[in-house]
Structures are given as structure tokens and as C-alpha cells.
Amino acid sequence: MGDVVITFEDVWYRYSKRGDWVLRGINLSIERGDFVLVIGCSGSGKTTLLRCLTGLIPHFYGGELRGKITVCGLDVSTSDIAEVTSKVAAVFQDPEAQILMLITEDELAYPLENLGLPPSVIVERVEWVAKLLGLEGIRYRRTFELSGGEKQRVVLATALVQLPEILVLDEPSTWLDPLTSKKLINEVVRIHHEHGITVVIAEHRLELVMPHSSKVIVLHNGKVLYFGDVGSALEGDYLLKANVGDPYIVRLWKYLGRIGKVPLNPDDFAKEVVKCILEKL
Ligand SMILES: Nc1ncnc2c1ncn2[C@@H]1O[C@H](COP(=O)(O)OP(=O)(O)OP(=O)(O)O)[C@@H](O)[C@H]1O
Ligand SMILES: [Mg+2]
Numbered sequence: 001m002g003d004v005v006i007t008f009e010d011v012w013y014r015y016s017k018r019g020d021w022v023l024r025g026i027n028l029s030i031e032r033g034d035f036v037l038v039i040g041c042s043g044s045g046k047t048t049l050l051r052c053l054t055g056l057i058p059h060f061y062g063g064e065l066r067g068k069i070t071v072c073g074l075d076v077s078t079s080d081i082a083e084v085t086s087k088v089a090a091v092f093q094d095p096e097a098q099i100l101m102l103i104t105e106d107e108l109a110y111p112l113e114n115l116g117l118p119p120s121v122i123v124e125r126v127e128w129v130a131k132l133l134g135l136e137g138i139r140y141r142r143t144f145e146l147s148g149g150e151k152q153r154v155v156l157a158t159a160l161v162q163l164p165e166i167l168v169l170d171e172p173s174t175w176l177d178p179l180t181s182k183k184l185i186n187e188v189v190r191i192h193h194e195h196g197i198t199v200v201i202a203e204h205r206l207e208l209v210m211p212h213s214s215k216v217i218v219l220h221n222g223k224v225l226y227f228g229d230v231g232s233a234l235e236g237d238y239l240l241k242a243n244v245g246d247p248y249i250v251r252l253w254k255y256l257g258r259i260g261k262v263p264l265n266p267d268d269f270a271k272e273v274v275k276c277i278l279e280k281l
Helices: 046-054 081-085 104-114 119-132 148-160 178-195 206-212 230-235 247-258 266-280
Strands: 004-014 023-031 035-039 064-071 088-091 166-170 198-202 215-220 223-228
Touching (some): 004 046, 023 046, 023 223, 035 046, 046 064, 046 198, 104 119, 119 148, 148 178, 178 198, 230 247
Parallel strands (some): 035 198, 166 198
Antiparallel strands (some): 215 223
16 A cells, blocks of 8 residues: 555535535545546536545535545644645636736745745746746736636646645636647646646546546545546446446447457547447448
């Protein structure tokens, strides 16, 4: 067993005391260096699960939390939220709400200033992250003038500049065009490999993230329907049961899985499908 960085022990959560339970008996353990894809249909609880990792639940959203969530050795319910966010950086769906500073450059630098790092390190890290995410052209722009996609890249940069132990991303492809989403995912994969950052990402465009994922969590009605490696998730009925992905593609994946070839990469997938069709002619 590797070094476990996230555990959920029989976690139940609802946003208000009288509301329905949104997370219902979640048990998980994620190891350092894992790249975890969280999938499930709309309303299944993906964003809620990610909010638990950052301490926003329960510290910001309140509600009722039962069970125990541990992140990098910290009990999320009883720890100071600042302590949790020093280990976990997150990018949620609404970029506007996450930008605090007037100028992009200051937005990138302020988390490091908060950590009290020396100015030379701050300059170096800001340069690094600006280059990494192609922000050189907007470093001195006013943040309220940026486009939605630019704002999200700034929010991601602000998360990465702290070199967190865990990076949490909530549906990055919903705020970017297909090409930019692909580039961004590739950057995240590179940073994950180079810096050993554990990644937990909710994404409905399975083909973008699945080839890079070491584990997948399939959520359905607030429960974990499946947690494990990607190949077995595709071979089982989990995706169909959870209404995730295009049902035709999911069926083809399953069929290909049955004959021992689960192509995770879209190009290999297309090749296998063509091969199967040719063999049937
Ligand atoms: N701030 C909130 N207050 C009350 N209920 C909420 C809040 N946020 C989410 N919920 C409810 O919790 C349930 C799970 O929502 P969540 O946002 O976690 O789902 P999701 O899987 O991320 O969906 P999507 O794919 O649409 O983003 C839904 O029924 C939703 O209405
Ligand atoms: Mg969501």
C-alpha cells in the first residue's frame, strides 16, 4: 500500500438539516500520486465530494456532515480551513468567485505572499506558472476584463503556484473550448508527473481524462457505485448504471473490454472499432 493522502470513512452529508442526504455512506482511500477521475450524472454529488476535500464542506457550506474525512493527515471537520487549503488547491466551476485581485500578476502572487515566501521565490514561481499556462500576455491585465477561459486559467495558475500536495478540478472542460481543455489537461498531467501532485478531477468528457487516470470514482445518487482502475470500470456495467458517457460508446468499450482490449485513448478506440467491424464483414 502506498502513502494514503485522502480517506472518507462512512461519510454522509446534506446541505441542510432537513434536506436530503447528498453523500450517502462514502468510503474511499486515495494514495499519493494517484490521478483520480470522478464521474457521475448531473446531481450525483461530484462537486459536493470535491468541496469536502477542500474543507469548504463543512466550514463554508455548513449543513450536516457525518463520518470522517482525512486529507494529508488532517481531519477536515476539526482542522482550520487555512491548514487544509495549504495542502489542497482547487478550481471550481465559477471562476469569477475565485478571483480576488485587480491585476493578474497580483492574483498569482498573493497566495505566496500569504505563505510568507521570500520575494525572489515569489517572482520565480509566478514566472514559472505564467509560462506554464500561457499567461504571459495577460500578466498585467485587469482581472475583471479577462474572458471566462482566461479567468479559469488564472484560477488554475493561482492553485498551482502554491505547489499543493493535492489539486482538485471541477469540470474544467465546461469553461474551455475543446482544444484549450485538451491543452489544459495535458498541462495538469505533466505537472502531476513532474511534481508528484495528487489530482482529483470531475469531468464529463471522459475521453479527455480517462487515458491519464489511475483510478476512477463512479458516483450515483450520492453513493460510490465503483472505485478502482479504469479498465475494470469500462468492462463493468457501472457507467451505464450511472448514466455516464455516450451509451453507444460505453457499450462498445464494454464489448472491447470483454475481448481483452480496452482502448482508453480515442485514436486506439477508433482503430479497435474499425478492426471489429472489418472482422465481422
Ligand atoms: N449549495 C447547495 N445547497 C443546497 N443543495 C445543493 C448545493 N449544492 C448542490 N446541492 C444539491 O446537491 C446535490 C448534488 O449536487 P452536486 O453539485 O454535488 O452534483 P454534481 O454531480 O456536481 O452535478 P453537475 O454534474 O450538474 O455539476 C444536488 O441535488 C444539488 O441540488
Ligand atoms: Mg458539479
